[in-house]
Amino acid sequence: MKVIVPVKRVIDYNVKVRVKADGTGVDLANVKMSMNPFDEIAVEEAIRLKEAGVVEEIVAVSIGVKQAQETLRTALAMGADRAILIVATDDVHQDLEPLAVAKLLKAVVDEEAPQMVICGKQAIDNDMNATGQMLSALLGWSQATFASEVKVEGDSAQVTREVDGGLQTISVKLPAVVSVDLRLNEPRYASLPNIMKAKKKPLEEKTPADYGVDVSPRLTVVSTAEPATRSAGVKVADVAELVAKLKDEAGVL
Amino acid sequence: MSVLLIAELSGGALALDATAKALTGAKQLGDVTVLVAGEGTDDAAAEAATLDGVSKVLHADAAIYGHGLAEPLAALVVSLAGDYSHIVAPATAAGKNLAPRVAALLDVMVISDVTGVVDGDTFERPIYAGNAIQTVKSADATKVVTLRTANFDAAPTGGSAPVETIAAADDPALSSFVEDKVQESDRPELTSAKIVVSGGRGVGSEENFALIESLADTLGAAVGASRAAVDSGYAPNDWQVGQTGKVVAPELYIAVGISGAIQHLAGMKDSKVIVAINKDEEAPIFQIADYGLVADLFDAVPALKEAL
Ligand SMILES: Cc1cc2nc3c(=O)[nH]c(=O)nc-3n(C[C@H](O)[C@H](O)[C@H](O)COP(=O)(O)OP(=O)(O)OC[C@H]3O[C@@H](n4cnc5c(N)ncnc54)[C@H](O)[C@@H]3O)c2cc1C
Ligand SMILES: Nc1ncnc2c1ncn2[C@@H]1O[C@H](COP(=O)(O)O)[C@@H](O)[C@H]1O
Numbered sequence: 001m002k003v004i005v006p007v008k009r010v011i012d013y014n015v016k017v018r019v020k021a022d023g024t025g026v027d028l029a030n031v032k033m034s035m036n037p038f039d040e041i042a043v044e045e046a047i048r049l050k051e052a053g054v055v056e057e058i059v060a061v062s063i064g065v066k067q068a069q070e071t072l073r074t075a076l077a078m079g080a081d082r083a084i085l086i087v088a089t090d091d092v093h094q095d096l097e098p099l100a101v102a103k104l105l106k107a108v109v110d111e112e113a114p115q116m117v118i119c120g121k122q123a124i125d126n127d128m129n130a131t132g133q134m135l136s137a138l139l140g141w142s143q144a145t146f147a148s149e150v151k152v153e154g155d156s157a158q159v160t161r162e163v164d165g166g167l168q169t170i171s172v173k174l175p176a177v178v179s180v181d182l183r184l185n186e187p188r189y190a191s192l193p194n195i196m197k198a199k200k201k202p203l204e205e206k207t208p209a210d211y212g213v214d215v216s217p218r219l220t221v222v223s224t225a226e227p228a229t230r231s232a233g234v235k236v237a238d239v240a241e242l243v244a245k246l247k248d249e250a251g252v253l
Numbered sequence: 254m255s256v257l258l259i260a261e262l263s264g265g266a267l268a269l270d271a272t273a274k275a276l277t278g279a280k281q282l283g284d285v286t287v288l289v290a291g292e293g294t295d296d297a298a299a300e301a302a303t304l305d306g307v308s309k310v311l312h313a314d315a316a317i318y319g320h321g322l323a324e325p326l327a328a329l330v331v332s333l334a335g336d337y338s339h340i341v342a343p344a345t346a347a348g349k350n351l352a353p354r355v356a357a358l359l360d361v362m363v364i365s366d367v368t369g370v371v372d373g374d375t376f377e378r379p380i381y382a383g384n385a386i387q388t389v390k391s392a393d394a395t396k397v398v399t400l401r402t403a404n405f406d407a408a409p410t411g412g413s414a415p416v417e418t419i420a421a422a423d424d425p426a427l428s429s430f431v432e433d434k435v436q437e438s439d440r441p442e443l444t445s446a447k448i449v450v451s452g453g454r455g456v457g458s459e460e461n462f463a464l465i466e467s468l469a470d471t472l473g474a475a476v477g478a479s480r481a482a483v484d485s486g487y488a489p490n491d492w493q494v495g496q497t498g499k500v501v502a503p504e505l506y507i508a509v510g511i512s513g514a515i516q517h518l519a520g521m522k523d524s525k526v527i528v529a530i531n532k533d534e535e536a537p538i539f540q541i542a543d544y545g546l547v548a549d550l551f552d553a554v555p556a557l558k559e560a561l
Contacts, residue, residue, distance in 0.1 A: 016384075124497075128363070134363070181490075218393050221388070235544075243557070
């Protein structure tokens, strides 16, 4: 079967994010960008399913600025077979909303007819945790979010999900959308030969207009502000002082 | 304006704390109807009706709603949506599973993890692991919102709203429940506990994690963990605190053997008092701790337990 893996180009998780002085957003000029960490896990899972003989073809899809082709090259170097880039903006500061992303992904799915879409649970920039669920709804497919284990069995998949009280296992009919959580696997690094090979893999470029999808935002960003900061308190010398402070000063014991 | 609040359930029982906290946010948006959809939920519906400020409880009891599967629940919520300006759920695993699906079916953009309600269209939410707070205004006809419970006080009980039984909606029959692995515990729940004791990679092993748990028990606290501790198998996944785990804001948060990565801070920096125990005096956690103790946790934690 065929699998589609949506991968998002986001600020690297190690970068200290700074809010722009004029409150219009965060500063993304000249900062290190990477593949969303959850999407690396999604790519890895697709590759493992391919290695297990369950999956024949992996198509990585990214939506955003032209530079997202680097993210797609990373997916190809890890082991995806081909890639589709939908250039939706030329402004690195413009983030497409999950609803628009889901509509574009639906259009790709309609063309590609995969049996599964494996995406990240959450993009670490907008922290929305929405695209997979939205795509599944638009397609009328089953959904399995926050996956920590995926087993494909015939025309269904058994997925273990990370939920608030522990773990839940469900069985979803294929085709399905699966969103992955942190414990699903440990993504591989692309080897140098594979990075070279990835340069020759097909990467198709499209625009939202090619799919006839309206990507205008539904939410207007009114402002972006620094969070309230917390200043460092005091160092205590020992446990006795700590207990005394918690009792007498903070009043929490 | 009228609001449909999706009650949080846990094994058929009302998850009172999450529901009551989300209710406080929902009340800022209008008149609140609570939807209790599950299996064997008569008590849950009756309890939801006692929450102060609830106008009505809609009760849908059917086997298809028994395990929180997103597709049948979303179909039910969408069938009710016409009557409401806002559809609200707590930003729990269940709420996050459901709300975006509902939003997409209504062709509206979901607004996730809201920490503040400005007005009926305008909401505050953290982005970039809480490194920035964004205020967004929605132009959609129906607003679908998840509320971060740590930012809202629980609404009290004392009300007596009518409970109306409603029929189940069509079942899309796309997925089925297999099993739950739920840890039974007498400890308070992580997201509602007054005190949380969390352990990190520094704790070193699953066996050593008993040290963290026993300190928590002495304090009547819930136990949390960093991602590193969970990934290493010292603690179960549902103890993870942080950007992609649970968000907590207790009176007292004690971080033991946790370095203080931004992704961890995202889940606990709104705690009232933060204590850090770490042997590295340069650990970033000390930059936000009210009380920092530079010590080996294997000395400090037993001593602390002793001193309490
Ligand atoms: C996409 C993504 C999402 C993430 N989400 C989360 C999340 O939700 N929650 C989360 O916590 N992390 C999250 N992380 C991981 C985060 O970046 C850090 O890697 C993690 O928080 C580190 O955990 P730690 O502090 O326990 O481990 P470390 O950073 O290794 O710190 C261990 C600390 O223990 C101290 N120590 C060691 N031995 C002792 C001793 N004997 N006594 C006292 N102190 C000792 C050390 O000095 C050190 O400071 C995420 C990362 C990514 C990429
Ligand atoms: N612009 C995008 N391009 C490709 N994939 C995306 C994009 N936005 C979101 N996704 C996918 O959807 C997941 C969840 O993102 P979000 O709903 O924004 O938190 C991500 O982990 C990606 O797999």
